[in-house]
Amino acid sequence: MFKNRIDAGQQLARILGDHDTEADVVLAIPRGGLPIGRVVANSLQIPLDIVSARKIGAPQNPELAVGAVASDGTVWLNESLIGELKLGDTYLQDQIERQRQAALDKVKRYRGERPPLEYSGKTVLIVDDGVATGATTIACIRQIKNAGAERVILAIPVAPPETIEKLQSEADEVICVESPPHFGAVGQFYESFEQVSDERAKACLDGTEDQGR
Numbered sequence: 133m134f135k136n137r138i139d140a141g142q143q144l145a146r147i148l149g150d151h152d153t154e155a156d157v158v159l160a161i162p163r164g165g166l167p168i169g170r171v172v173a174n175s176l177q178i179p180l181d182i183v184s185a186r187k188i189g190a191p192q193n194p195e196l197a198v199g200a201v202a203s204d205g206t207v208w209l210n211e212s213l214i215g216e217l218k219l220g221d222t223y224l225q226d227q228i229e230r231q232r233q234a235a236l237d238k239v240k241r242y243r244g245e246r247p248p249l250e251y252s253g254k255t256v257l258i259v260d261d262g263v264a265t266g267a268t269t270i271a272c273i274r275q276i277k278n279a280g281a282e283r284v285i286l287a288i289p290v291a292p293p294e295t296i297e298k299l300q301s302e303a304d305e306v307i308c309v310e311s312p313p314h315f316g317a318v319g320q321f322y323e324s325f326e327q328v329s330d331e332r333a334k335a336c337l338d339g340t341e342d343q344g345r
Contacts, residue, residue: 133290133310133321137164137261140289140322141171143309144259148172148287151307155285156254159183161272162242163328164318165260166336172259172287180337181249183258184238185271186231188224190217197267201228202275203235208267241330242337252280258303262318263291266299273302290321 134140158180160169166182173180188199188209198219199209207228214224256276263269269286276284286303292315300306310321319325328336335341 136324137167141168145175155257158257161260163333166333169259170336183272184235185268186235188227200267200271201232202271203239206275208270255283256281257285266295
């Protein structure tokens with residue numbers, strides 16, 4: 133479906149152009165969202181920044197998301213799953229603080245000394261390389277809404293239909309290139325889905341990424 137993240141970003145940028153999407157800033161979810169965010173930001177000729185969240189995993193199954201927390205402490209919790217697993221407040225509060233700090237460390241690592249962009253009253257475009265369950269994406273959307281954004285648009289190359297439906301109740305608009313019904317993982321829809329290094333992530337944010345790669 134996509135050759136790599138640059139190709140996915142180009143396809144996403146074309147759809148955004150066809151929709152006459154107007155935004156004030158692009159926020160990429162690191163690290164995989166940064167190459168795509170750079171392509172989209174360049175296409176729309178608007179600034180690129182980052183927004184980060186971390187999954188809160190179940191005690192015996194860290195890959196199972198019982199919630200997510202953004203770098204500013206904004207939390208989304210899957211209350212039904214938490215009740216089913218009988219998770220206590222002590223576990224949740226400990227994980228919320230641990231993962232919030234990890235998300236904040238990631239923002240500081242990539243952004244450096246630069247101050248965050250202003251979101252109040254703005255139309256913000258959140259971009260990632262794809263979404264599976266949507267847990268961290270929801271936390272990111274809520275963080276930017278809490279920061280006063282007038283409108284939040286989620287733009288992604290690929291996600292399953294049920295996740296898109298869930299995200300439509302969080303974002304003001306969801307734009308997705310492809311929504312295949314049979315969905316295992318985001319990487320299966322890319323010919324090349326190598327891990328984005330810290331160096332490349334920073335280069336995308338700084339605007340020094342080689343867009344031909």
